[in-house]
Amino acid sequence: MFRVGIDIDTRLYFTAATIIIAVPTGIKVFRWVATFSGRTILNKRVQLWVAGFLFLFTIGGLTGIILANRTLDLLYHDTYYVVAHFHYVLRIGAVFTIIVGVITWWPILRGVNINSLLREIQFFTLFMGVNLTFFPIHFLGIQGIPRRYRDYSRRYSYWHALSSLGRIIRIVGTLMLFFIFWEALVSKRILISLNWKSVYQDIKQKWPTILHGNLERPIVKML
DSSP, X not given: XXXXXXXHHHHHHHHHHXXXXXXXXXXXXXXXXXXXXXXXXXXXXXXXXXXXXXXXXXXXXXXXXXXXXXXXXHHHXXXXXXXXXXXXXXXXXXXXXXXXXXXHHHHHHHSBOOOHHHHHHHHHHHHHHHHHHHHXXXXXXXXXXXXXXXXXXXXXXXXXXXXXHHHHHHHHHHHHHHHHHHHHHHHTOBEEEEOOHHHHHHHHHHOGGGTTTOTTSOEEEEO
8 A cells, every 4th residue: 555656644544443453452462362361271172262252352462553654554564574474364364264153153053062172283283383383474474585585595595494493383273173174073072052042940949150150151961
């Protein structure tokens, strides 16, 4: 946008307008983080993935503010820095939200429960892989390596090697995701969901501690 020959006043306007977008986005992130207030994140089914998405989305938003500056945008235009920015927001951030939905609904749709240990191992593997893949790309962009080039100078080899290692870890984490879905099906850890109001009230009277006051949480019984 800043390289098309627009005048200085218009550049200032678009710089301010783009940075102002960060205000509602920041409020949105703080509201998401406030949702975790008073909760224990690590022993929840999907909150690990939600926390991972928040981290990735926030990193992408911060780099977006940097690219909103017309001077820096002229320097980083069409470099790997832009690649790292939109991957953090639009690619891996969006993928994490998709995985949240799949993991949340998989036990209900298929009637089988996912192994908790494998699920946590897979999350940390994929989370480490995507960050090791795309975070070094920021430094490549700052050094000036352009996008869409098949080859590169040897002075970029260090960050490229780290990014390639992260790609391998990311592939392993993705394959593990399909493995835990397959393992849940063959293990036959049946999940029975009791969502009828009469049954809910009966269980609430007998075992109120398992509900924790959350009406939307399905009541499950492991067989």
